[in-house]
Amino acid sequence: MRMRTLGVVMFLIFLTGGVLGYISAKMNPSGVAGDIMSSFGNKVRTINFTPFSLRSVLLVFINNFTVALLMFLLGITVILPSIIVFLNGAVAGVVVAFAEERGISLLLAVLAMIPHGIFELSAFFLSASYGTMLGIAFWRKIFGKGGDLFSLAVKMPFYIAFAAVLLITAAFIEVFISPLVFAV
Template sequence: MENCKRLYADTLAFYRRELSGPVFTAGWAFAGIVVLGFAFSLLSPTRADAVIAYYAQMLGQSGVADEGGNIQFFALLMNNLVAMALSLVYGLIPFLRLPALTLGTNGAILGLFAGYYMRQNISLLKYLLGILPHGIFELTALILSAAMGLYLCSTVTNALRKKQTGVLRPALHRCCQILYLWVLPLLFIAALVETYITPILFNLV
């Protein structure tokens, strides 16, 4: 128990020291991309619908939902966890800032769907009920994971430019701890809510 408390305290200190800035930037960038996706959906509905259809096809092939369209808890949890872990892996590639792509893709999809609902005269309340209950946890995990990936990318890039050694391993170690101690519980709660609660709320409106 004491070890667990110490781990959480250490990761919290690391977050405050190294990640609070990247998380703040990633959060605002994500919000901006959602708005841009929403505007694009309204201004270019044909292209937006094509993107939405492609996304729906990919989702159907991911195994997250069964043939009846019902979300499968474990498949959803593992799919999201792999996506968050990949943000860290992408961060190990210097200069390119690939974790931003994950953040941008998810933000754009949310904005596109919001615009789609509005164009179809479907209540935005229905859209929000389908997103917010689990999104509070899942989007927090997404932004945190993307921020860690961007932080790792900056660490690797700076180490190469300045020919530093021994800086990547401790940074990656802390990020992996946060992935396990913070991100995984958030995704677990999000998957529970999305599987068992969100469908009920979605059908209320």
């Protein structure tokens, strides 16, 4: 499967997670969606997110880069990167629903995510797609079906570095620009 095709698949998986997370939060805010929001809140407190802070940029980057690395490395399972993308979509959907509950319009909630989301999600879709391709190539090699495992493994540092650049850009935007969108 080609990288571009897998990227589109990851985007669709993310959207599916987002829609289901949003619907879940709207139908039963105290259920799974409430647990997700609680977990998300704990993560924000652990990171000690402070808008306009270089420390927050670093902590957001480390958190997101860890997730991206997991998707690269867990690609050997073929399915786990897709599950991580789905869960990230679900969290985004729940966050949007809870923002609405607090009087923030659906449009503003989504707009606040877009500036950093473009870079962050691109990095996540890249990591998940590449990890999945690597996993498929690994299993093809194991079962004697050929595959380009070596060439994929050689290119991996480039893709990890590219994802890191996307994620540091996303972290700066999330910490320095997204709070301004909410202030409007």
